[in-house]
Amino acid sequence: MDMRLGLVGDVHTLFDARDVAQLDASSYDALLFVGDLAGYLDDGRTVARCIATLATPALVMPGNHDAAPLPHLAAEAFGLERLIRLTELGQDRRCARLRRALGKVPLVGYSVHDLVSDDLSITVVAARPHSFGGTRLAFARHLASRHGIDSMQASTRRLRELVDAATHQDLVFLAHNGPAGLGDAPHSIWGRDFGGSHSSLPRDFGDPDLRDAIAYATSSGRRVRAVVAGHMHHGIKGGGERIWQLQRDDTLYVNAARVPRIRDGLRHHVRLSLSKRQAHAEAQLTTRS
Numbered sequence: 001m002d003m004r005l006g007l008v009g010d011v012h013t014l015f016d017a018r019d020v021a022q023l024d025a026s027s028y029d030a031l032l033f034v035g036d037l038a039g040y041l042d043d044g045r046t047v048a049r050c051i052a053t054l055a056t057p058a059l060v061m062p063g064n065h066d067a068a069p070l071p072h073l074a075a076e077a078f079g080l081e082r083l084i085r086l087t088e089l090g091q092d093r094r095c096a097r098l099r100r101a102l103g104k105v106p107l108v109g110y111s112v113h114d115l116v117s118d119d120l121s122i123t124v125v126a127a128r129p130h131s132f133g134g135t136r137l138a139f140a141r142h143l144a145s146r147h148g149i150d151s152m153q154a155s156t157r158r159l160r161e162l163v164d165a166a167t168h169q170d171l172v173f174l175a176h177n178g179p180a181g182l183g184d185a186p187h188s189i190w191g192r193d194f195g196g197s198h199s200s201l202p203r204d205f206g207d208p209d210l211r212d213a214i215a216y217a218t219s220s221g222r223r224v225r226a227v228v229a230g231h232m233h234h235g236i237k238g239g240g241e242r243i244w245q246l247q248r249d250d251t252l253y254v255n256a257a258r259v260p261r262i263r264d265g266l267r268h269h270v271r272l273s274l275s276k277r278q279a280h281a282e283a284q285l286t287t288r289s
């Protein structure tokens with residue numbers, strides 16, 4: 001029987017007891033949250049407490065909104081170094097609060113997690129937490145104090161070490177933002193749709209360290225079955241919808257960030273089914289009330 005994973009995209013405060021009941025009734029082997037539980041004015045702990053009540057095993061990757069209130073988020077978004085230094089000091093404490101609110105559910109990042117079903121065993125490689133996208137290392141102080149990571153190069157090295165430490169040959173990468181290399185247009189799975197075509201930011205807003213880790217895993221004989229992330233919302237600025245899944249070679253890339261995830265009474269998540277041969281992703285819009 002396939003391994004069945006429920007993927008929950010950027011929540012941005014929209015997750016409640018109805019989602020818990022619906023997901024627990026769906027017989028998933030595990031649930032992967034790609035991050036951004038928080039909103040601009042909500043620190044995400046209400047959602048975290050709700051996630052803590054799930055009976056289904058779950059992993060939560062923190063996003064750029066998590067443990068970063070609005071002034072800190074804005075400072076990181078615009079690379080305002082002085083404001084970053086003023087606002088970043090409380091992030092370790094805010095992350096600890098989020099971790100407590102999640103209870104038994106781990107807040108992951110730079111970590112590996114084994115999942116086993118009847119026919120398949122995989123290791124989930126949880127990549128760099130709090131990714132903002134692009135080549136700049138955001139939330140650097142927290143990454144240094146919590147994980148000992150002080151540069152994109154150090155992050156790249158750590159992700160390679162995690163690949164080497166994985167128990168199983170079959171891997172699923174879990175990240176907040178997707179890898180570099182798949183973002184050549186605004187509607188690409190992780191293409192930049194903000195800032196206009198003349199922005200100095202690259203169009204490809206994927207994570208370079210994650211791209212390297214995927215290539216390293218493949219070259220080391222691992223089988224990267226899926227890469228699961230979000231961050232770049234499905235609805236793109238200026239209109240239209242982003243490509244949200246993409247098969248490249250043996251790997252299925254899934255961007256689960258349909259925002260808002262509850263719209264017109266429909267609750268979104270993605271069902272990822274993994275057999276020994278195939279990976280298949282299907283959007284789920286449920287109406288349970």
Ligand SMILES: [Fe+2]
Binds near residue numbers: 036065232
């Ligand atoms: Fe995000």
